[in-house]
Amino acid sequence: MRKSIIVFACFSLLLLSACSRSDNRNNEPSASASEKQTPSNLNLTGFPITTEKITLDLMGEKAPIHGPWDQMYFFQEMEKKTNIHFEFDTPARESYKERKNLAFASGEYPDLFFGGQLDTADEINYGQQGILIPLEDLIEEYAPNLKKFLEENPDVKRSITTTDGHIYALPNVNTVPRDLVMKPWINGEWLANLNISTLPATTDDLLELLRAFRDGDPNQNGEKDEIPLSAPSMTNLRKPLLAAFGLLSNSIEVKDDKIVFSPIESNYQQYLKYMNVLFNEKLLDSELFSQTTQQFTAKGKSDRIGVFVHAAPHLVLDISDPADNAKHPALPVLTSEVNSEKVYPLNSSITRGTFAITKKNKYPEATMRWVDYFYSPEGSNFAMVGDSWQWKDADQTQWEFVYEGDNKEEYRGKIVPDPGLPLPLVRDNDFLSKEYNLSGAYLNKVTEEQFLPYAQTAFPLVYFTEEEQDRLNVLNADITTYVEQMEAKFIFGQTPISEWDNYVATIQKMGVDDMISIYQAAYDRWKSE
Amino acid sequence: MNQLATEASLAMSMENRKRRRRGRLRKNWHLYAFVLPTVLYFLVFHYFPAYGLVIAFKNYKVSEGIWGSAWTGFEHFERFFDSYYFWDLIRNTMGINIYQLALFPIPVIVALAFNELSNGWYKRFLQTVTYAPHFISTVVICGMIISFLNPSSGIVNQIIAGFGGEPISFLTEPGWFKTIFVVSGEWQRFGWGAILYLAALAGVDPQLHEAAKIDGATRLQRIRNVNIPSIMPTIVIMFILNMGDFMTVGFEKIYLLQNELNLKTSDVIQTYVYRSGLLQAQYSFSAAIGLFNSLINLFMLVMANRLAKRFSQTSLW
Amino acid sequence: MKESTFDRLFVYFNHLFLFLLLVSVLYPLIYVTSASISDPVAVNAGRMWLFPKEVTWEGYQRVFRDAEIWIGYKNTILYTLLGTIVNLLLTIPCAYALARKDFAGRNAITLFIVFTMFFNGGLIPTFLLVKSLHMVDTVWALVLPQAAAVMNIIVSRTFFQMTVPRELEEAAEIDGCSNLRMFVKVVLPISGPIIAVMALFYGVMHWNQYFNAMIYLKDRDIFPLQLFLREILVSSEMSAAMQTGVSDLEAMEAQARIAEIVKYSVMIVSALPLLVVYPFLQRFFVKGVLIGSLKG
Structure with missing residues (x-):
């Protein structure tokens, strides 16, 4: 077992040497160099994220409209795509908070929180204790999409940076107009x-x-x-x-x-x-x-x-x-x-505490690459609708959600974890506004014309x-x-x-x-x- | 001479008692074995985790652990006592419990009444039906209460209107809250509560009834002189145990029926704790209030037990 | 023996009293049943007040379409049986021993038990204990932390004090009968009512229990029925405060709609087995039992 890991590590180091060579030539002191070294199993770009399958414990809140997470198309496809497999612990909404606290109290916390509903006290307390790891450096190196987004939106960055200057949890950002004011x-x-x-x-x-x-x-x-x-x-x-x-x-x-x-x-x-x-x-x-x-x-x-x-x-x-x-x-x-x-x-467009990595996680880099996908339009849309949609016209101006059963949201809740739960992603307004949805367009229009010009956050x-x-x-x-x-x-x-x-x-x-x-x-x- | 004899008999009886006690221990070891698993259970699952109580005197942070968190002394208690709502909370919590205690005899009366029916399908049907409301969930019960009491469409107000009365907005009138809460609770529980007394009545010696009949006692007299005395110990014990819940009110139902307008009479300690803890998991604060409640509960139970010991033969210890 | 006029009058009054009770309870029960097959809008608007309006079976269809419901039923039946057996084993012998006047230390032990009503270490120490006993995510987490209830022990003790005659114990003692033998041969046979009541109390507790399952279980294959039902139901009022962060109004709407449709049917689905069982237990409450015959 151990032997195979070493062999594998050497092999992937060889593969990655092209990418890391320029870094290594600068030669900083060895301590930080070893920290910076790219983990053996990780691909820096593209998919799969890891060359060999890894397994991580994931904790997240199961919304009432969700089906079991392990049976969701979303997680099954992501596993195929990235080689990252999850063991799920998904307490239902009414017990989630309690279970989350118990997980921390008993030291049985997962490798990562996804849809984790951490509150600000969690971020600060467990961040300062080192249970949640700081994410800035990981974002810098392994999360190009999120990095770009935070650079373009300094206000979001401000709102997720805790009092000690670290980022311990990632947000959900939703700027779909109709969600921004209660009318x-x-x-x-x-x-x-x-x-x-x-x-x-x-x-x-x-x-x-x-x-x-x-x-x-x-x-x-x-x-x-x-x-x-x-x-x-x-x-x-x-x-x-x-x-x-x-x-x-x-x-x-x-x-x-x-x-x-x-x-x-x-x-x-x-x-x-x-x-x-x-x-x-x-x-x-x-x-x-x-x-x-x-x-x-x-x-x-x-x-x-x-x-x-x-x-x-x-x-x-x-x-x-x-x-x-x-x-x-x-x-x-x-x-x-x-x-x-x-x-x-104006409602806040940011929901904090949707994602965090704990110190137990042996693959923080891979985990960061995994979550970064959802901060790209493609990944965000995948988390919203899976592949259950199709263009309605050749010009691709409108698309439609394809579902079985009598309720769209119910079906969506069985294939992706988005309904009813803030996930670490930025909603892709451009794509979402093209949905063939009779009420959505009207609601967006009313909001944009009549409310947003006057809207302010308290x-x-x-x-x-x-x-x-x-x-x-x-x-x-x-x-x-x-x-x-x-x-x-x-x-x-x-x-x-x-x-x-x-x-x-x-x-x-x-x-x-x-x-x-x-x-x-x-x-x-x-x-x- | 006389004295000698008494001394001798005293010594003998002492010796006897000692021997008897030793004998009892030897003879009753089966009884200790009966008790042992239960005692172990309470030791492991109740006494051992009791160290958690210290968080009432600490500022417990999950991240720092129970022993690692900082001591705060009585800060949480003071915060509770200083709360603007403190006296309302105490008054309402006690008020609801006193109201409930006043309705304590209802299940007893129901059980006595059931007991007078001859066995048959009607009795079984009646018992099953009265026992059923116990299984209606709190959410549904509250939904029903709210719609039955609706000022315009609710059945209660339609009946009132039928008699020419003015509709009453029951749920926003502070004066009605306790009645709504307690009566609906009793309605849900009386059939269930009667079961225990029915079981106790099943233990009444039929010969007593036969004897009373021969003496020409009426049914009512037999209830008074045979049935009630026979189940009295159960009644007393249940009453004492109820007193041990004096500061406890079921949280969920109050919460669902509560609104800003009836808060004055509907706010109890349990809903206050819920509200205060909503923002953060304030384990220490709720532990402190829990401890405060328990102390009062314990006091009430001890007092009730003492009274019971004096006025009846039954008591907890 | 002929009944006196007074007695007959009493019987009439008794019937009338019980009939009124019946009506007061029957109305809401019919309401719930009717509501379970009515359109939720009609129920909420107050249009349905006794018989079903705008009949729909969607609530039941939804509940039973869910394969997990059956897993839940199976698990709940298992936990209820196992839990109740453990409860009875810990309650009945202990209560009997505490009822015996010649049992030295009975008061101390009773106090020891009653005292636990007034404090608990809270969720976290209990969780840590269950975890260190390796019971998390197993059946035992639902059975052992609730292996006995103070109230039930005290109530059973009172029953034994009242119904087991001293002479019986003394007679057995003289016969050289051991306590164990006497408990099995003499006490248990006359304890039908209390065992039935305890089985009912504990059984119902296990049947409706969800909190421990919520805290200790992760694996959905061992979830009890109540956990699945609560997942569909989640009282919309209770979670309203948490929903402010949920932006997707359609998801909220769909969720609220499902909760409304299944609200009443879920309740009937979970309570019906308990209602069916009750009449069978009732025969243990029949007057007189065996005491008379034993004495005679």
């Missing part, structure tokens, strides 16, 4: 039924539209069962409405490099007052806080909802042909009496130090709960708005200033990097 929609049929042609531009206009929806029987069933404004949760609903009052979040946001805590700003008070008016006039769904997402959707499918905040109209309204999404306009970005500038919250992706994180954990728990509880009580009138000063005082007593200064420090660090 409000207006039921287009109701507009048509009431002969309304101008869309609201201010909060007052919206109030008027909602009143019309309440009183005009827009669903024409003769019953007063319309719910003018609803959403599956406050998380969705507050986005467009806070934005109308100039706020991007219900927590921390950056205003001219200064951190503010939005829920104690005076514009936030205006937002509460406005929402309370909506509630009092029965324009707001009275079950907003108590319904399940499914009950919300069921109302939409029964044609009872006028304005709603959700990813797409066909996910709420009874639309059988996705092309009909275009019948329902987006609610424009609003302004209000206290805010004349149009703003809208707060960038930063890393906190361990002490900062510990303190934030303590502060966040009570403050967040209190803010959301009081938001609901103010809106539903359980607490009168005259209590505002008490509310602000309570938040201050909970230590919001501490929280702001921690965020400020982290932001300043991020900014200066």
